[in-house]
Amino acid sequence: MSELTENNTIRTANENGSRTVLVFGATGQQGGAVASALLSDGWSVRAFVRNPSAGKAKELASLGASLVAGDLADPLSVRAAMKGVHGVFSIQPSSGQGAAYGITDEQEVRYGKVVADLALAEGVRHLVYTSVAISGEGPTGLGHFDSKLEIEDHVRSLALRSTIVRPATFMELLLLPGMGLDQGAYNFFLLPDQAGQIIAVRDIGKIVAAVFADPERFAGRTIEIASDEVTGKDLGEKLTHAAGRPIEYYRFSDTLLRENAFLGKLASIIDDGRLAANADIAALEQDFGTLTRFGDWLAGPGEPLLRTALDAKDAMVTLR
Numbered sequence: 001m002s003e004l005t006e007n008n009t010i011r012t013a014n015e016n017g018s019r020t021v022l023v024f025g026a027t028g029q030q031g032g033a034v035a036s037a038l039l040s041d042g043w044s045v046r047a048f049v050r051n052p053s054a055g056k057a058k059e060l061a062s063l064g065a066s067l068v069a070g071d072l073a074d075p076l077s078v079r080a081a082m083k084g085v086h087g088v089f090s091i092q093p094s095s096g097q098g099a100a101y102g103i104t105d106e107q108e109v110r111y112g113k114v115v116a117d118l119a120l121a122e123g124v125r126h127l128v129y130t131s132v133a134i135s136g137e138g139p140t141g142l143g144h145f146d147s148k149l150e151i152e153d154h155v156r157s158l159a160l161r162s163t164i165v166r167p168a169t170f171m172e173l174l175l176l177p178g179m180g181l182d183q184g185a186y187n188f189f190l191l192p193d194q195a196g197q198i199i200a201v202r203d204i205g206k207i208v209a210a211v212f213a214d215p216e217r218f219a220g221r222t223i224e225i226a227s228d229e230v231t232g233k234d235l236g237e238k239l240t241h242a243a244g245r246p247i248e249y250y251r252f253s254d255t256l257l258r259e260n261a262f263l264g265k266l267a268s269i270i271d272d273g274r275l276a277a278n279a280d281i282a283a284l285e286q287d288f289g290t291l292t293r294f295g296d297w298l299a300g301p302g303e304p305l306l307r308t309a310l311d312a313k314d315a316m317v318t319l320r
């Protein structure tokens with residue numbers, strides 16, 4: 001068990017240094033999935049948390065993780081957290097998450113570079129950075145994607161053993177309330193016959209844990225990761241099946257995409273292929289085992305999110 005010290009840092013005596021990974025964002029979606037997968041695979045996890053007394057931090061400690069208190073804005077805390085670990089899972093919040101963290105693209109880039117620089121300085125043996133699925137060369141024009149390309153370039157420029165994963169759109173994101181499910185509709189970016197890749201967050205954890213387990217094989221690689229590929233129509237059909245009632249699929253309306261510059265830009269880089277995601281799912285399954293199809297996710301880990309979205313009285317559909 002972990003124990004709180006006076007400076008609010010949890011003792012890490014239960015860690016096995018050569019099998020310890022420092023996980024950033026462990027109270028969040030990706031970091032949480034990575035922490036659980038590593039713990040299941042027998043790694044020691046040191047979770048970097050802003051508030052060790054928060055409920056999610058305590059949950060991590062109860063699962064067996066050690067907690068270190070710190071903030072990405074405080075490089076000294078980042079450096080202290082890296083002492084003696086084998087690996088680092090690097091993730092930063094982004095401006096794309098709106099007001100949740102109030103972070104700018106410049107801050108995201110600074111945090112991502114600091115984590116990589118300090119991992120090198122502290123002799124970390126393997127850093128895994130999670131980016132986003134982007135194809136093609138040069139900037140996309142969307143700040144929270146271009147920030148990740150800049151961090152990727154920095155990570156690759158260092159004499160540090162590293163792997164970059166580029167996750168597709170999270171299945172969890174698809175079920176944010178406001179997509180019209182309460183009105184028997186589902187609105188998203190894809191055209192009815194346009195294919196897009198998506199990933200279950202738990203698969204990010206499984207893949208990253210496997211990458212840490214075999215650094216020789218995965219070091220130096222940038223890996224596009226996805227669990228399934230669906231068209232807009234597929235989304236409507238799978239949601240209809242899971243909800244047990246008809247769900248009509250629509251692409252976000254032209255009016256919405258014109259009036260909301262952020263959504264409009266996202267739609268344009270989906271349409272021009274920059275955000276299409278090109279993961280080879282069959283090859284990923286050979287390396288990492290079975291990945292989660294959207295229908296299975298809706299009937300399993302996504303079921304509570306589906307129920308919430310079905311009941312949400314918040315309809316972007318009215319903007320169609």
Ligand SMILES: NC(=O)c1ccc[n+]([C@@H]2O[C@H](COP(=O)([O-])OP(=O)(O)OC[C@H]3O[C@@H](n4cnc5c(N)ncnc54)[C@H](OP(=O)(O)O)[C@@H]3O)[C@@H](O)[C@H]2O)c1
Binds near residue numbers: 049
């Ligand atoms: N949604 C998608 O489809 C998608 C796809 C690919 C990539 N992404 C990218 O994924 C990233 C978000 O990942 P996520 O959804 O796993 O995040 P999340 O669930 O929102 O969690 C964010 C985590 O970052 C921590 N955090 C925030 N500010 C911090 C700071 N100053 N210092 C230390 N920790 C801090 C939070 O800790 P607290 O508990 O203290 O708040 C939390 O653990 C973004 O960069 C996004 O652009 C998203």
